[in-house]
Amino acid sequence: MPRTRKKAPPGSEERPVSQVMDDIGQLMEAVLDGMQECIVAIDSRTEVILYNHAAASIFDLPERNPLPRPRLIDVTRDPDINAAFRSVLTSGTPEQRRVEVRRRGMRTFSLNVAPIGPTSPEPGIAGAAGVFFDITEIERLERIRRDFLANLSHELRTPLTAVLASIETLLGGAIEDPANNVRFLEIVQKNALRMQSLVHDLTDLSMIESGEVALNVEAHDLSVIVDEMFTLASLRARSAGVSLENGVTGGFRVVADRHRLEQILDNLIDNAIKFSQPGGRVEVRAGRGEMGASIIRVRDEGAGISATDLPRVFERLFRTDRSRSRVAGGSGLGLAIVKHLALAHGGAVSVESEPSKGSTFIVELPARHELP
Ligand SMILES: Nc1ncnc2c1ncn2[C@@H]1O[C@H](COP(=O)(O)OP(=O)(O)OP(=O)(O)O)[C@@H](O)[C@H]1O
Ligand SMILES: [Mg+2]
Known part of the structure; x- marks a missing residue:
């Protein structure tokens, strides 16, 4: 039965499917290249079939997919990354791991690899795509925070121990000893002042940092x-x-x-x-x-x-x-x-x-x- 067609509004004439696919391809390329995360996709023979700008710059690849296609291991030169992709190719299940890349200084990534194509049943996986999320800065800040807390408790523990030990000695009888009681009180005072100065500096610092200081x-x-x-x-x-x-x-x-x-x-x-x-x-x-x-x-x-x-x-x-x-x-x-x-x-x-x-x-x- 002949189909009746509504007249297309001006400017919205139908375009050939190939052109639409081209547009989608360009759109995908622009989206991938705009991402900060590195993206690398391989086929079932571990040949690299696609990567974005970020991956090109980290792994020193040419801007466009070179031919013949390089193998993943030649691109990353990293057995850990290679193993993550290979494991996804064989198991068909996504994989996540922390990897380190020694290019332009040491950078740490959280790598998520997912299978591409039919996962079950046979004939198997068509390929795998990996997203590398740079966690170098997150890990650095986390280490600073951890060290800060450890150092802070250490800075407080030392004077606090001295204060408690002096008070214990005084209570244990030294308070009656006119030759030494003032000395113990001076130790208490010195260490209390040290803690006060630490707390003062910390408060000052957090006020300067938060812009509260005019x-x-x-x-x-x-x-x-x-x-x-x-x-x-x-x-x-x-x-x-x-x-x-x-x-x-x-x-x-x-x-x-x-x-x-x-x-x-x-x-x-x-x-x-x-x-x-x-x-x-x-x-x-x-x-x-x-x-x-x-x-x-x-x-x-x-x-x-x-x-x-x-x-x-x-x-x-x-x-x-x-x-x-x-x-x-x-x-x-x-x-x-x-x-x-x-x-x-x-x-x-x-x-x-x-x-x-x-x-x-x-x-x-x-x-x-x-x-x-
Ligand atoms: N001129 C310097 N020469 C060598 N090491 C330095 C110098 N200035 C700072 N440092 C190092 O950096 C560390 C941090 O300095 P900072 O001024 O923050 O702390 P501090 O001097 O130990 O204590 P505070 O400044 O609170 O009295 C010092 O403990 C020291 O190890
Ligand atoms: Mg100092």
Whole structure:
């Protein structure tokens, strides 16, 4: 029976199926290439039949599918990834595993592989498609959180143990011993003050981080501020046998909240003295960066920081050598506070260091030309 056709509205004329399929293909390609996750599909002979932009960049593949098709193992060069795909090809059930890829630094992925095509009954699997979800950053943050909690309980346990032991000794009779009772009370006071300072720093840090701290940003003469900070640190420097040098040109303009800038400098100068050897020199210098930004450098000739510890020194409560740093005092929050204060000013902080040669901490603060 002849079929009657409604007249198609203008502009919606039917297109050949092949063209529609082409459009869908292009749409799929655009969607896959727009994804951050790497996608790789193989056929039953483990030859790569499809991959997206993200996979091309991780596995160093050409932008379009090359011919002859490469084998998965030649592309990934990773037996773990290969095993995950092979297991899906044989079992027909999806597989999930954590894999590490050593390309452009080490990256960790959660790999989900699913079968393509008929899964049952025979003739078997046509292929498998894998999605690589980059979890490097998630795992890094998780490790920082875990270390922070472990370090925090450690930081609190030490003074708390000293307080409890002193109180126990006093209650056990030492309170009647006029020669020693004050000494035990002093231990209690010293450790309670240490816990108070830790809690104060933690509260300050979380307020700076959440933007609750209002900054009173004004132009200042950096050389004057550094002079004042050096006067405050002179006693510490003298007893450590360290000399202080203000290399900032008189009148050097820096735009910052005065109190917070002092806090940044105090932390960096304090560290520079603490981690110097007797006879060492601590120097503060300043120069101009992009768009007139102030680049402040605090340099020491001390112990330095190893390449493995360097990226972690701005984490809260991180210490390179726990026993040495503890002897030097402090809660291990100084650099985390410096980092967040610099960020709150729209700036940044970084560090360059060579073990046994010394370290340079670099604070960059924007110029803020709109201010007088
Ligand atoms: N100038 C430096 N030279 C060598 N190591 C440093 C230097 N500055 C910081 N570090 C390392 O980084 C760690 C973290 O520094 P941070 O200032 O955050 O903590 P802290 O000085 O130990 O304690 P706080 O600053 O709370 O008094 C230090 O414990 C030390 O291991
Ligand atoms: Mg410090």
